[in-house]
Every structure is written in structure tokens, then in C-alpha cells.
Amino acid sequence: MKMKVKDIGISSGGPFISIINEKDAIDLDLYALDRIRIKKGKKEIITVVDISTHVKRLSRGHIGLFEEPFQALKLKNNDSVDISIEKKPESVDYIRKKLDNKELSKDEINQIIKDLITNKLTEIELTYFISACYINGLSDNETYYLTKSIVENGKKLKLNKKIVADKHCIGGTLNNRTTLIIVPIVAAAGILIPKTSSRSITSPAGTADTFEALAKVEFPIKKIYSIVKKTNGCIVWTGSYYDKNLAGADDKLIKLRHPLSLDPEGMLLASILAKKAAVNATHILIDIPLGKFTKINNKKQALHLKRKFQKLGKKLKMKIKVIITDGSQPIGNGIGPNLEARDVLYILRRDKKTPKDLEEKSLYMASLILGMAGIKNPLEKAKFILESGLAYKKMKEIIKSQLGNPNISPNRLKLGKYRYNFKAHKNGIIKEISNELLSKIARTAGSPIDKEAGIYLNFHVKDKVKKGDTMFTIYSKNPKKLQFAKIFLKANNLIKIK
Amino acid sequence: MKMKVKDIGISSGGPFISIINEKDAIDLDLYALDRIRIKKGKKEIITVVDISTHVKRLSRGHIGLFEEPFQALKLKNNDSVDISIEKKPESVDYIRKKLDNKELSKDEINQIIKDLITNKLTEIELTYFISACYINGLSDNETYYLTKSIVENGKKLKLNKKIVADKHCIGGTLNNRTTLIIVPIVAAAGILIPKTSSRSITSPAGTADTFEALAKVEFPIKKIYSIVKKTNGCIVWTGSYYDKNLAGADDKLIKLRHPLSLDPEGMLLASILAKKAAVNATHILIDIPLGKFTKINNKKQALHLKRKFQKLGKKLKMKIKVIITDGSQPIGNGIGPNLEARDVLYILRRDKKTPKDLEEKSLYMASLILGMAGIKNPLEKAKFILESGLAYKKMKEIIKSQLGNPNISPNRLKLGKYRYNFKAHKNGIIKEISNELLSKIARTAGSPIDKEAGIYLNFHVKDKVKKGDTMFTIYSKNPKKLQFAKIFLKANNLIKIK
Numbered sequence: 001m002k003m004k005v006k007d008i009g010i011s012s013g014g015p016f017i018s019i020i021n022e023k024d025a026i027d028l029d030l031y032a033l034d035r036i037r038i039k040k041g042k043k044e045i046i047t048v049v050d051i052s053t054h055v056k057r058l059s060r061g062h063i064g065l066f067e068e069p070f071q072a073l074k075l076k077n078n079d080s081v082d083i084s085i086e087k088k089p090e091s092v093d094y095i096r097k098k099l100d101n102k103e104l105s106k107d108e109i110n111q112i113i114k115d116l117i118t119n120k121l122t123e124i125e126l127t128y129f130i131s132a133c134y135i136n137g138l139s140d141n142e143t144y145y146l147t148k149s150i151v152e153n154g155k156k157l158k159l160n161k162k163i164v165a166d167k168h169c170i171g172g173t174l175n176n177r178t179t180l181i182i183v184p185i186v187a188a189a190g191i192l193i194p195k196t197s198s199r200s201i202t203s204p205a206g207t208a209d210t211f212e213a214l215a216k217v218e219f220p221i222k223k224i225y226s227i228v229k230k231t232n233g234c235i236v237w238t239g240s241y242y243d244k245n246l247a248g249a250d251d252k253l254i255k256l257r258h259p260l261s262l263d264p265e266g267m268l269l270a271s272i273l274a275k276k277a278a279v280n281a282t283h284i285l286i287d288i289p290l291g292k293f294t295k296i297n298n299k300k301q302a303l304h305l306k307r308k309f310q311k312l313g314k315k316l317k318m319k320i321k322v323i324i325t326d327g328s329q330p331i332g333n334g335i336g337p338n339l340e341a342r343d344v345l346y347i348l349r350r351d352k353k354t355p356k357d358l359e360e361k362s363l364y365m366a367s368l369i370l371g372m373a374g375i376k377n378p379l380e381k382a383k384f385i386l387e388s389g390l391a392y393k394k395m396k397e398i399i400k401s402q403l404g405n406p407n408i409s410p411n412r413l414k415l416g417k418y419r420y421n422f423k424a425h426k427n428g429i430i431k432e433i434s435n436e437l438l439s440k441i442a443r444t445a446g447s448p449i450d451k452e453a454g455i456y457l458n459f460h461v462k463d464k465v466k467k468g469d470t471m472f473t474i475y476s477k478n479p480k481k482l483q484f485a486k487i488f489l490k491a492n493n494l495i496k497i498k
Numbered sequence: 499m500k501m502k503v504k505d506i507g508i509s510s511g512g513p514f515i516s517i518i519n520e521k522d523a524i525d526l527d528l529y530a531l532d533r534i535r536i537k538k539g540k541k542e543i544i545t546v547v548d549i550s551t552h553v554k555r556l557s558r559g560h561i562g563l564f565e566e567p568f569q570a571l572k573l574k575n576n577d578s579v580d581i582s583i584e585k586k587p588e589s590v591d592y593i594r595k596k597l598d599n600k601e602l603s604k605d606e607i608n609q610i611i612k613d614l615i616t617n618k619l620t621e622i623e624l625t626y627f628i629s630a631c632y633i634n635g636l637s638d639n640e641t642y643y644l645t646k647s648i649v650e651n652g653k654k655l656k657l658n659k660k661i662v663a664d665k666h667c668i669g670g671t672l673n674n675r676t677t678l679i680i681v682p683i684v685a686a687a688g689i690l691i692p693k694t695s696s697r698s699i700t701s702p703a704g705t706a707d708t709f710e711a712l713a714k715v716e717f718p719i720k721k722i723y724s725i726v727k728k729t730n731g732c733i734v735w736t737g738s739y740y741d742k743n744l745a746g747a748d749d750k751l752i753k754l755r756h757p758l759s760l761d762p763e764g765m766l767l768a769s770i771l772a773k774k775a776a777v778n779a780t781h782i783l784i785d786i787p788l789g790k791f792t793k794i795n796n797k798k799q800a801l802h803l804k805r806k807f808q809k810l811g812k813k814l815k816m817k818i819k820v821i822i823t824d825g826s827q828p829i830g831n832g833i834g835p836n837l838e839a840r841d842v843l844y845i846l847r848r849d850k851k852t853p854k855d856l857e858e859k860s861l862y863m864a865s866l867i868l869g870m871a872g873i874k875n876p877l878e879k880a881k882f883i884l885e886s887g888l889a890y891k892k893m894k895e896i897i898k899s900q901l902g903n904p905n906i907s908p909n910r911l912k913l914g915k916y917r918y919n920f921k922a923h924k925n926g927i928i929k930e931i932s933n934e935l936l937s938k939i940a941r942t943a944g945s946p947i948d949k950e951a952g953i954y955l956n957f958h959v960k961d962k963v964k965k966g967d968t969m970f971t972i973y974s975k976n977p978k979k980l981q982f983a984k985i986f987l988k989a990n991n992l993i994k995i996k
Binding site: 010019028032064088092095096099122124127128131132136237255256260263449 | 526
């Protein structure tokens with residue numbers, strides 16, 4: 001059947017989408033989310049159909065096309081195209097199979113991921129896949145195949161080295177910016193550590209947000225390759241938009257998991273290790289912080305996840321070490337991009353303001369990675385690299401390669417000029433600090449979008465305080481936001497003193 | 499935050515959708531499928547955000563709006579609006595709860611359906627709901643609450659009568675057009691039977707497609723009400739686009755179930771009985787045809803479903819009778835809209851071409867309904883109504899009320915001029931006719947879009963045939979389609995003779 005095209009003028013961000021008028025849909029026996037093949041000359045594509053009761057200037061016999069199909073066929077408005085009804089891809093049957101709680105084969109999982117990355121599956125179909133994985137679970141084999149498929153159907157950073165280190169933290173603890181200390185130490189020890197990090201989703205800052213206070217974090221893969229070749233390390237953002245990424249299939253699944261905050265275990269494992277495999281990582285340290293408000297909040301679950309990581313790592317021929325750490329309170333003093341970046345620079349520059357807890361945890365983790373890589377006396381080595389200034393020197397190289405100012409002093413990282421000091425209401429010992437409430441206050445004050453916003457803690461759990469001591473300071477660029485943060489503060493008891 | 503609006507010029511068919519540029523999304527800390535509140539003066543709405551890497555003429559600081567939100571706020575291009583981030587509705591938590599296999603309360607289910615019908619839930623979120631219902635199942639109580647919620651949140655046909663009859667068939671058998679015989683018989687007996695029917699999804703014709711050969715089937719609810727008041731019956735299409743329907747929530751769920759052909763049992767039950775409750779039906783006959791190719795294809799499953807219908811009917815205070823019938827072969831001779839409408843008219847007009855199997859089944863079912871309604875000797879009564887011509891007279895009234903030609907003769911219903919006679923290759927007795935293959939051939943020939951296309955059967959199972967007898971004729975308006983049907987025919991053995 002012939003139809004005339006109309007350029008809708010918007011992009012779907014990937015999938016080929018077309019829109020036809022309700023009456024044409026009835027004539028063509030088409031249902032919303034069905035597929036049609038559109039042919040122009042020798043070129044042809046398959047699009048998913050949406051049905052509209054009203055498209056301006058889209059009369060019957062016209063088909064509206066989003067940017068992607070419009071460009072793929074090199075069309076002009078009112079060009080005539082051939083339309084025919086197209087079957088669903090086979091991967092839809094595999095999704096159905098998983099909904100029916102049957103185990104998928106390697107080829108079936110690979111076909112789903114392949115069709116996902118080439119935009120052959122709709123978001124609705126992929127949501128069914130996620131639901132099925134969430135409710136019915138993925139077997140160890142399915143998790144392995146999923147990881148492999150995500151890597152094989154995505155972009156890769158090809159570093160042909162025997163040892164490529166990496167680390168990952170399952171979130172939930174504030175600051176905890178160990179990556180920015182570990183990467184320069186490990187890189188300075190001569191070991192590759194091409195770190196891809198995320199931006200904040202629900203926290204006041206992600207590693208990428210914090211490092212962005214010091215340098216750029218978004219680069220094409222070629223450029224990342226040359227940064228790593230030059231410095232042994234990098235700290236880059238792999239993006240949240242799936243079409244330009246390492247292990248990009250994962251980002252598309254994450255987008256659809258987001259509305260219900262679903263973390264199907266097998267997908268969580270595949271998501272983390274696929275990103276590592278995509279940068280050729282061979283030796284990986286995984287940190288599972290455990291606390292009331294962390295993602296994993298009980299020991300049993302943490303141990304279960306640890307075993308799953310080890311199993312999957314074995315199949316992927318990766319050396320994996322998993323540590324379960326204390327996630328009950330923030331690690332470091334600053335919360336928010338610039339405040340956290342200050343903490344990192346204090347440590348690297350051996351400043352007296354160094355947050356000891358963050359320094360200690362970072363050294364411990366760096367030493368584990370060095371040990372995995374075969375370096376003897378790894379803790380001494382890590383300490384030496386940090387204390388001698390080699391780690392700071394390495395960090396400056398990385399900042400410079402990532403187009404930042406390597407000589408920036410921590411005190412030049414601006415803090416919001418609207419401030420509020422929260423004082424202790426009595427003498428005593430701090431029993432509990434709520435990561436969750438601090439996070440909300442920092443976000444209310446503007447983190448992570450306002451890089452100058454956040455919280456600086458003067459005390460941690462077990463510290464003694466006197467009535468009137470400033471327990472922490474809130475910073476914001478915006479007086480209204482500071483006001484909201486204060487209102488929120490009053491309504492909540494976020495630090496317990498006994 | 500202030501943004502300027504741009505009219506995207508297309509309609510989503512319901513949900514309020516907005517699009518912002520990728521960079522604005524990062525600044526606003528917004529993720530695809532998040533919600534934002536848009537305020538213009540005193541009016542405000544909540545939209546779901548999609549994120550675009552490219553919208554023509556949509557620069558940063560601009561928000562693209564689909565028709566629905568654009569009109570709801572009475573905007574003009576470049577109007578300035580206030581944007582703020584909005585939390586997810588609570589119903590998202592209930593969907594999550596169901597994914598975690600916890601039973602939902604009446605209020606929780608009602609909130610999901612309410613948010614569905616007012617477009618507060620995205621298609622992704624609703625897909626999670628369907629998945630959860632499919633995999634985890636719905637309890638009897640949940641199914642009841644779902645049915646009630648669908649009815650209460652939709653349009654209704656308010657017929658205040660003690661007895662309102664209805665019938666439903668769980669599909670899969672070809673022709674089987676009993677509705678078009680039962681409705682006039684029951685209506686002629688003085689009992690209301692406001693029948694809403696579907697169009698074909700995968701078959702060569704639905705009841706609505708067939709009746710459309712004789713009259714119109716799409717009417718606003720007010721008009722349906724007056725047709726039923728006048729004639730006691732109607733045969734109307736309730737539409738497949740959810741925003742204008744009786745029990746409309748169900749249609750939106752069906753749209754999302756379609757891509758994976760999912761029939762979660764509880765939703766199937768709720769879907770069928772909500773449509774009945776929406777027309778105030780009190781006495782309902784349900785036909786479950788059983789055969790190799792029917793939707794329900796084993797006895798155990800049919801009996802299970804029967805019990806579920808009876809349980810749910812009791813809760814809904816409906817009288818429900820469920821029959822399990824032979825669905826192994828087509829019932830009637832014609833397949834395709836005009837051919838099936840001819841069969842119906844042959845029966846009503848007492849023509850010698852009457853398909854006896856369809857007549858017999860329709861009389862049986864009509865008598866069951868009359869019996870449920872308290873009429874004595876119901877089979878005699880049904881026979882009398884049919885044989886005396888009262889049923890035909892009633893049908894003519896209904897056709898006239900639905901703007902068709904009441905005096906049309908069956909032979910005036912056109913059949914495709916391209917025809918092919920399929921002949922028996924040997925003498926023998928017919929052992930099996932494949933509903934599934936006949937359906938594919940009829941659809942290949944053009945049914946149901948081409949009303950003149952289809953198949954006319956001269957024989958049924960157990961009939962004797964002689965070599966060279968024309969077993970059936972294929973009709974099509976289009977010679978190419980007939981050709982395709984013939985090719986398909988050769989490749990398949992659809993009638994077995996022994």
C-alpha cells in the first residue's frame with residue numbers, strides 16, 4: 001500500500017516510530033505497537049506504529065515519521081512510500097518464554113539484546129522482559145549469557161593488557177568517594193584502571209558529578225582510549241543515553257527499570273560486570289556498603305550477592321574480590337560535588353583537612369587491588385604512593401588529560417554563599433547519622449545540579465559533641481533552596497546524640 | 499523553572515507527554531519517564547517526560563508538548579510555563595507491590611485503574627502491572643476488585659431492568675456467528691440484550707465486522723441506549739481505542755497485552771465481565787469452544803475457567819452459565835464478513851441455504867438464555883420465534899435502528915469476483931478441518947478488511963466427499979491476494995480425508 005510521509009520533526013532517541021491516523025489503522029487492520037515495513041526505492045526499514053486520533057495536518061493516507069526513520073530512508077515531506085505489515089521479531093517469543101518462567105538459551109538472550117540495541121524491540125516488549133527477569137529471576141547461566149550479550153552488542157574499550165583493574169560500589173553511602181583516590185594510586189603503580197562512573201540518580205553526587213568539579217567526564221571512546229594509554233587511568237561518565245555507550249544495551253534496560261526502581265538481581269550483576277568487561281577489566285574489587293539506608297541493607301543479602309558476583313566472575317574469567325563494608329554513615333566530610341572534590345584533593349595533597357575515614361578506606365581498597373594484581377606488600381605500596389605525592393601527581397595528569405585545571409587548589413572550588421550552621425542541642429556522643437536524610441537535605445539545597453551546594457560534616461558517629469558545636473554546615477547558591485533545606489531539617493531528627 | 503512551550507502537533511491518544519532536550523534533562527536532573535508539573539496561570543497538569551537528543555526547532559529552555567497537554571493548558575507556541583518535578587503517583591507503589599507478589603487491596607486496585615483512566619500512569623508502568631498479574635496471578639478477590647474498578651471508572655449503559663441478558667464466546671472457532679441469531683431471538687422474546695462485540699484481532703471476522711456488512715456498529719453511548727430502548731437489543735462495537743468506551747480501562751490494558759498476546763487469567767475474566775457489568779447485564783451465557791486451535795484448548799483448562807467465571811459472577815451478583823462446546827471445526831459455512839452475514843440472513847429468513855450447525859447451536863444457546871430469564875419451555879419458544887419469522891422481524895428493526903438496510907437480501911451481499919474452487923483429491927470421509935489454516939487463508943485473501951473476501955465451505959467434518967467435489971471456494975476482490983491464498987493452500991494440508 002502506498003502512503004505519503006510527513007516529518008513529525010522529533011526524535012525518539014532510538015526506536016523507529018511511525019504514526020498513522022486511526023481510520024487508516026482500522027483499514028490496515030493495524031494495532032498500536034504493531035510493526036510495519038516502509039520501503040522507499042531499495043531502502044527499507046521496520047517501524048513500530050502508534051495510532052493517533054489527531055495529528056495536525058496529517059490526513060488519511062499519510063504516515064507520520066519520527067526523525068530516525070525519516071533520515072534512515074532519506075525522505076522528503078510528501079514522498080510516497082510502500083507500507084506493509086511486518087511480523088514481530090522472534091525475540092518477542094523469547095520474552096514470552098521468560099514470562100512463562102522457562103530458561104532462555106544463550107542464543108535466545110543474545111537475540112533479545114541484539115534486537116534491543118538495533119531498536120527492533122519496543123519499550124513495552126522490553127518492559128515485559130525486565131518484569132520476567134525480576135519476578136522469575138535469571139539462572140546463573142542466563143545471567144552469564146546476558147552479561148556476554150550486553151558486552152558483545154556494545155562498544156568496547158580494547159586494552160590488550162593482562163591486568164586491567166576496576167572497582168565498583170553498590171551505592172547508598174554518602175561521599176564514599178574512594179574511586180577518586182584509588183584510581184590515581186593504582187594508575188601510579190603502573191596498573192591500568194579505566195574507570196567508568198555514573199552520575200547521581202538519587203544521591204547528592206555521583207563519582208562523575210564530583211570529578212566534573214575538576215575536569216570533563218564525557219569523551220568519545222577513542223579519546224578515552226588515549227587518556228588511559230597516556231595516564232593508565234581515567235574517570236569518565238558512560239552516559240545515561242544508551243545509543244552512544246560502552247555496554248549500551250544495559251543503559252536502555254536501566255531507563256526502563258527506573259520508573260519502578262527495579263533491580264532484578266541477574267540484571268544488576270550483568271549490568272555491573274558488563275560495564276567492566278566492556279573496558280577489558282580483569283581484576284575487579286566490589287564494595288558492598290552495609291547500613292540502614294544502603295541499597296543492600298542486610299548481611300544475608302550482601303553475602304548472597306557476594307557469592308553471585310564470584311560465580312559470575314568465574315564464568316567471565318575475571319578475578320573478583322567482594323568486600324562488605326560499613327555503610328552506616330557518610331565516609332568523608334563533604335556531601336555534594338565541590339565539597340566531595342575538596343575532600344579528595346585534601347587527601348591527595350596531604351592537607352590537614354584530610355578526612356581520615358575516607359583516606360583509610362581508599363588505601364585499604366587500593367591495596368586490595370594492588371594485591372590482586374600481584375604487587376607485594378600492597379598496603380605499604382599504596383601508602384607510599386599516596387604519601388610521597390605520586391598519587392597526586394598522577395591525579396594531576398588525569399585531570400589535565402581530561403581537560404581540567406590540574407593545579408586547582410581545593411579552596412578554590414566554590415561553595416554556595418548561602419549557608420546554615422546546624423548546632424548540637426546538647427552534650428553527648430553521636431549515635432547515628434542518617435545517610436538518607438542528609439542526602440535529602442543536600443539535594444534540597446541544590447546538589448548535584450548546583451555543584452556548590454551540599455553539606456560539610458564536622459562530626460561523625462562516636463564523636464563527642466558539646467551543646468552549641470556546629471555539627472554541620474549546609475551550602476547553597478540559592479537562598480530559597482537553603483530555606484527549604486532548613487524547613488526539612490527542622491522536621492527531621494537526622495543526627496542522634498546520646 | 500520557566501520554559502517556553504512548543505506544539506509538537508501530534509496526539510498521544512491520551513497520556514500527557516512532554517519532550518525536553520537532553521541537556522535540559524541533565525540540568526533538571528530528570529530521567530526519561532519521570533513526571534513534571536506544568537503550570538500556566540492557575541491551570542496545571544502533570545506530564546510524563548520523554549527526552550530527545552534532537553527536536554527540530556526545539557532549542558534549550560523549550561519544552562515540546564503533545565496535543566493533549568497543549569490543549570489542556572490552552573497554550574500558544576512560545577508561551578512561558580512553570581516547570582517543576584513531580585513525584586510518581588502512589589499507584590506505582592502498588593504496581594511494585596504486585597510485582598513482589600503481594601495481594602492488592604480493593605483501594606489499591608481501584609487507584610491503579612483510576613490513574614490508568616486519567617492517564618496518570620505511563621504505558622511502561624502499566625506494562626509492569628500486566629506482567630505482575632500475568633506471572634503472579636490475581637486472587638479471586640483481586641479479580642473481583644479489578645472488575646469493579648474497570649466498571650466504576652468507565653462509561654456505563656444504564657438500563658434499569660431486572661433482567662438484562664448477555665452472552666460471550668471465548669474465541670477460536672471460525673464463523674460461529676451465534677450472536678447474530680441469539681440477539682434477535684432474545685430481544686423478540688421481550689428480554690433486553692445490549693450486545694457489545696469486538697472486531698477481529700486474528701480471525702477473518704469478528705461479530706462486529708460481520709454485522710457491519712448489514713448496519714453501522716459504532717455509536718455514542720446515548721444512541722446505543724435509544725437503540726436498546728426501542729428494539730430490546732443492539733450489536734455494537736465498543737471500539738479498540740480506550741478513551742471513548744464502556745469499561746474503557748480494559749481497552750487500554752488490552753492494547754498493552756497485545757504485543758505479547760498475554761491473557762493473564764484474572765484480567766481475562768475481569769475484561770469480559772466488566773464489559774457485561776458496564777451494560778448492566780444480569781444473566782450471562784458464556785461459551786467456551788474447545789478444539790485443537792481454540793483459545794482454550796484442553797478440557798481441564800476449560801473447566802477451571804468455568805469455575806472461575808461462576809465464582810466471579812457470584813461476587814458480582816450476576817447469573818452466569820458456562821457451556822463448553824465443540825470448537826473443532828467452523829460452525830456455519832461462510833468465513834469472512836459478507837459470507838458470515840449471508841449465513842445469518844439465511845437462517846433468519848428460513849432459506850434453504852441455512853447452515854444447520856449454526857442454527858442448532860444458536861437455538862440451543864438462545865434457549866439457555868431464555869431459560870435463565872425464567873421463560874418456560876425455552877427451546878420451543880426460541881424455535882417458535884425463529885421459525886415464525888419474529889426473529890427476522892426483530893433483526894430488521896435492529897438493522898434499521900443501526901442505520902442499515904433492513905431489506906437487504908443475502909445474495910446482494912457481494913462476494914469477491916476472484917474465486918478459486920478447491921476440489922477433493924479422493925473419495926472418503928472428512929476427518930479434520932483446520933480452523934487455524936482456514937483462518938490464515940481467509941485473511942490472506944483479504945478478510946476482514948475486504949468484506950467480500952473469505953471462504954465458503956461445502957462440507958464439514960464427517961461428511962462424505964467424492965473426488966472432484968468442490969470442498970470450498972475462496973473469494974477475493976484482489977487477484978494477487980487470491981494468488982497468495984492459493985500458494986498458501988498448496989503448502990498446507992488443511993482438510994484431512996480418510
